[in-house]
């Protein structure tokens with residue numbers, strides 16, 4: 189099944205195309221060997237004649253055939269435009285002479301042979317040593333150099349991607365902090381400026397104050413280095429994040445454990461569902477997906493592909509169908525099929541679109557009719573490139589849909605990330621995973637210390 193998917197996404201053009209049937213082949217089939225070509229040109233054209241596969245590539249490639257046909261002359265189309273016969277032989281061949289049993293050879297070769305001294309081979313010239321001291325620019329002689337080994341580990345580890353993603357935040361912040369404390373001692377003014385910098389990095393007032401308080405208690409009135417601030421910053425952020433860095437708990441007494449995935453448009457819901465399904469079905473759980481984003485045909489197709497890739501079942505309906513109805517049916521179907529986990533995708537919506545938020549409320553309500561505890565997990569995806577607006581997103585989705593867990597996506601891009609600290613300090617919602625790429629494996633459990641150190645710009 190996975191191979192079917194690959195086959196749809198990639199074209200495997202290394203596989204040589206099958207030779208077309210003789211009657212499909214162009215009558216001007218060209219044999220690559222020039223001598224054979226010349227010989228063929230003198231023979232009566234036999235369009236049904238086939239050429240062994242291994243001699244076909246030149247003639248089989250239509251672009252190449254056209255290039256050959258037009259080398260030094262007008263294209264077939266141009267010839268047609270000029271009213272010329274397009275059936276003429278494709279290749280401008282040298283003049284030939286019939287020499288009986290030997291068939292035909294180029295006249296030029298016969299003339300060259302006639303000029304040779306007795307016993308001298310016509311190809312002897314090729315064997316003479318040549319002066320190769322003046323090759324054209326761009327060429328060199330000597331054995332071909334060994335190809336250089338590809339650099340190891342071209343694909344970054346997820347942690348390197350996280351660090352790279354947060355590097356804009358961290359390098360900007362650490363640069364400003366270093367500049368702030370150059371030739372200045374820690375006093376009220378520098379503490380206030382530091383607090384501003386931390387707030388500008390989206391960390392939130394509460395965490396900014398924790399950091400400045402700790403720094404003041406350690407080093408007030410003394411010199412401070414950027415490294416001191418980074419260390420304290422990482423420690424304080426870790427303290428904020430540790431309580432929310434939790435594993436996603438599945439209560440398999442429910443069967444299925446229902447996960448509803450919500451969030452603003454493009455925050456990575458569908459992709460994250462695919463990644464989650466891959467983890468769960470890879471662990472042997474029976475997963476069902478529900479294509480609850482009934483607004484976009486592409487979203488339904490996208491989820492179907494993820495279902496196929498992850499060996500999950502999928503329930504989908506027509507474009508524009510009632511999303512709550514679909515969620516209800518999917519829940520029933522998952523029960524019938526004894527799925528372990530049902531993951532329901534929803535259309536992206538801005539938190540200020542009241543009617544769309546009401547639809548989300550309805551999905552939750554309808555699921556609750558089948559099981560008062562359902563949906564058991566309501567996951568919200570947050571795009572790490574978003575700043576302060578993410579705080580507001582959590583606030584509203586939490587109120588409307590009962591969000592009880594977060595996943596931050598796109599931490600591999602030019603992420604801001606600091607906002608997750610502010611959200612964690614305020615909402616204390618579990619952060620289960622982080623997205624660090626678009627691939628199926630690019631979802632990592634959230635680790636408080638790793639994240640904190642990446643923001644604080646602390647190297648390994």
Ligand SMILES: Nc1nc2c(ncn2[C@@H]2O[C@H](COP(=O)(O)OP(=O)(O)OP(=O)(O)O)[C@@H](O)[C@H]2O)c(=O)[nH]1
Nearest residue numbers: 453454455456457458459536597598623624625626
């Ligand atoms: N770099 C990166 N891209 C991601 C990540 N997660 C999702 N994306 C990309 O973000 C884009 C939007 O992802 P979707 O999964 O379609 O988002 P969605 O929330 O379902 O979108 P809507 O259905 O429009 O609301 C896609 O191009 C994804 O490949 C991630 O962790 N890193």
